[in-house]
Amino acid sequence: MQRVAFVNPRLPLPSSSFTRFRLRNMSTNPSPVSPKFVSVEGADIHSRSKPDGFRFRLVSYNILAQVYVKSSLFPHSPSPCLKWKARSQAILTILKNLGADFLCLQEVDEYDGFYKGKMEILGYSGLYIQRSGQKRDGCGIFYKQDRAELVLEEKMDYNDLVSPIEDYKDGSANKDSLEQSNGDRNIHKNPASTNAPENRGDPNDPRVRLKRDCVGILAAFRLKDLSRHVIVVANTHIYWDPKWADVKLAQAKYLLSRLAQFRDLVSDKFDCIPAVIVAGDFNSTPGDEKKSYSE
Template sequence: MSWSIGAWSRRQALSCVAAASSSAVAVDLPFFSPFSPPALQLPVLGPSQHHHRILSAIGQRKKMSCNQPLSTPKFDKVEFSDDVWHETTSFRLFSYNILAQAYVKSTSFPHSPSSCLKWKARSQALLTRLLSFNADILCLQELDEYEYYKQRMEKQGYQSTYVKRSGKKRDGCGIFFKSERFEILEKQIIDYNDLVPPISPQNDDAAVECSKVDINDPNVRLKRDCVAIMAAFKCFKAPGFIIIVANTHLYWDPNWADVKLAQAKYLVSRLVGFQRELIDRYQKVPIVFLVGDFNSTPGDQVLT
């Protein structure tokens, strides 16, 4: 089961299937207090923080109809006051694991009618569902068929940026944003395979042979083809603001918590570096939002 900020689970992402609970976040800027150099500290999302609400979304395990109405997500208004900021605006940020079509198997979703699992039905239902949130910024995980969503979301006033997972994986992470509200300034891609130790030419054959049998070999354990994307935005209604939105999907296996921790640590370090670069370039301190599918539950080290 996946937990994330304002997100819907993979099971709900079937869209034709009614879901249990969900939560999204409608944010009143400023969301986080500015970070004052040189003591930069990024807010790491965790269940103990009062301005975050982390909820699970548990799919119902009974046979359902494609026509069964979906529950309406509840948006939580988040307020943070700080005298440093003289302008306040609000925007709606939503994070959603839409379940890549490549991972849709009838054996994995026996409670879902087979007609709901087909791409033609799912794609139309998902697009309708995504637009119904009326999000100003929409972060998606397990996003495959990116061109399909890009073309249709553009007609609704959204621009987007996307990173595909490395290796042979077809899905990735995307950020869609309303072009009338935001302009993307810069972006950076994170490939967690960069954590894999480099192999020297003389040890290449030995490392490959070892990796065939040893899952504790870092060259095997850390190579999970997971990614993240960070984008910096200018808000037209609040010119004094620059925000960073980071969207990620960490490795899924609950028995490999060390891999998730390594990925989370790398993500935070890259976020700090990205924020410092923006401070130097624009002389403004960006506000940071970190969302995604962390494949973790409250109490896991990734969220603490």
């Protein structure tokens, strides 16, 4: 049985509209407040005399891409905290203090110029996929080199949902395969808002509606402990707009489909039954609107 400790992804990050730093004597030099792990097994998990199963720490965190940091959006954050020089070091400090074996991060920009090298110094190797189009951020999985070995990886782009539709429009795909690939029958019937900032055409055209430049990573790791267990970790960032619930559902269905295929591939390749962990920013909470659109 796997034991996973997690950190609450809604705890403060270095640049939210909430107060992100404890300032010393109102100094302009911020001191980041690091979240603490809450064990899913309770306080006694590390005090057991006879460990059972295998244990590791995994954190999922939306660290807020610097490209999205605007003072107008975070009026309650001290100005110095919004600067890349301060934020980057604060984020790095928090990630280090978490002491996680796996870090599933969303909205990662400056990967090659900052995170890759800095995280290597902390003992992590990284996987990264940048969003499609002109987007500068993406998803990353960092793992402790002394705790896990990467054995297989696969990257996914939700814009792939558009291809079956284009094939269908060209007459090269049948209707049943189109509906299965979309993840939601008649997805283009959704009458939701047409004023989304990312609107790039007629939102009732599924080729426009589904092209949201969202991505994800699937990775398989072998733990470097006595168990030598293989685990599958997925990290993704689902589309943000609450009025486009159909797009979220289509992306979620595509993720689960790809994940099932990847899990089976890992199982056959390494002759194992891998544990599967899905992490990410799903831009959804219990009770969010979920509609079924029909003719």
